[in-house]
Amino acid sequence: MNTLECRLLNVNRGEKLVVRDLSMSVEKGHWVALVGPNGAGKTTLLHAVAGLLPSTGDIWVAGQDVRKLTRKQYAQQVALMPQQPSVPAGMSVRELIALGRTPYLGRFATESSADKEAVEAEISNLDLERFANRQADQLSGGELQRVILARALCQQPQILLLDEPTSALDIGHQQVVLELVDHLRHEREITVLAAMHDLTLAAQYSDQIMLLAQGNLVEAGPPRTVLRADQIGQTYNAKVEVLSRESGPAVIPVRPNSR
């Protein structure tokens, strides 16, 4: 069954059409990487799928037309990890994670003991016990991403949207976060839709790659078919070499004038 389906999605930002006639369907538990040059519409597409931007066309999540969902019901199905999460001053890690229970709370309610247990469970799942009482604004980039992931998991989503989750991290921390997401999606059959900058990492972790350019879908398919040197060269206006490795294609930049 497909967890996420979009048909002829169009999204405007101001006057500008940023995503054009985009259709896709993602199987439950799959990882789809959205790649494309800056301004291709990756973030806009993620925000539209999360219901944060008005769009035309159809979106179904777990077989439900999202236009019939309330905002809270939506947030129970779809969680977003933003590119640069905001970290309010004076909020502890535990409090920040507990915000993920918001979609399950009554209008003016505070967390029940069941909610608190869910929060503690995610804290221990993501190995965050040491940080739980710390101020969130004192965390490093990698720690913060794990905290925000824990918050997203508290929403118990069917679909996890990641907006360049690792762009601010070094290569080691990138691997830690991506491995964690991969482990969780297998364990809980969460569908992952992730905008990714690093094409090699995108190829290693995703089942499918969607290449966007200027709001249009250029090609969707398995990493090996989409990530071709000529196609990347054209779309990104870049000069690259694609090596075939067991883990997937590895995209290496090539200096235009070298040798």
Add this chain to the structure above:
Amino acid sequence: MTSSPTTRSASSAEPVAAPAPVPGRRRQVVRWVSALGVLAASLLIGAFVGPAGLSPKDILLELAGSLPFVDVQSSLTAQQQAIFWQIRLPRVVLGAIVGATLAVSGAAYQGVFRNPLADPYLLGVSAGAGLGATIAITQGGSIGHFGVPIFAFVGGIVAVGATYALGATVGGGQSSTVIVLAGVAVAAFFSAAQTFVQQWFDDSLQAVYSWLLGRLSTNGWTDIRVILPYVLVSWVVLFLYRRILDVLAVGDVETASLGIDPARVRLIVVLTATLGTTAVVAVSGLIGFVGIIIPHAVRLVFGASHRILLPLSMAFGAAFLVLTDAAARTLVAPAELPIGVVTAFLGAPFFLFVLRRGRVIS
């Protein structure tokens, strides 16, 4: 209503101590006891201080005697009793209500605007309410005592709307300083309009002018009865939004992705905070900076969660204004300082302190 869950998770068994203090149940008890203790103490001090020479012992007896099933008598004369019950006590209660409302509204504005400098005074709400109230006062009989808060509310809403609209056109409303600058401009405009109205109807100049400087009036319990419905509504609604205000702290996009409509929450909270603020401004005049001093001090000591911040701001705001009023009554006795002068004297330096800290945050 627990602020942050205490748990016996695996981490507490680890020998490595957490760097931040654990907000345990005992800490919470300490927090509430200290807040209520400070409030009670300042109410008593406010009740003791005054020119009529009532002794604290008699006041305590008088208060105790008013409780049901307590049979004690003070040695106050009938006239002294009247002074206490009809002049001094209502003034203390009014001070507490005004202080609590200004502080909790300040905390709420700061929450929805995500701006540490937002305050009823600096957002222009007070000036807008001032214009509305001045129009009501100068029109006198035709509007009446109970119409003043309504005029003040309309003025306050127009002012805060103008501030927000102006602030949003520059830099997408993201910059704290832009909103405050817009608030200063709006406040100046409304103050000018207010002065114009006041001068035009110069027969009520004296009344308007003393009101303008901020003062807690002495007309018995009338003012309290006039504003109580508005401030109660505002307290209750703001308290209901305590958790949602915590959600709003993570920004509009993330708030929406957590299932809350940020624009709707902002609208309701601003309307509610403005209702409370304008009601107290209508009877107490322009008392500035309480909405900045108190929430920031509470945040520094007790943390930023609105579940703690809102009720504690109310308690400490009430205590602060009662004590400030006691000071205003005694510093230049037998004359009185306008209380707004005292809060500004304390608040302006504090504002600069917050500005310096806020720069680090943003």
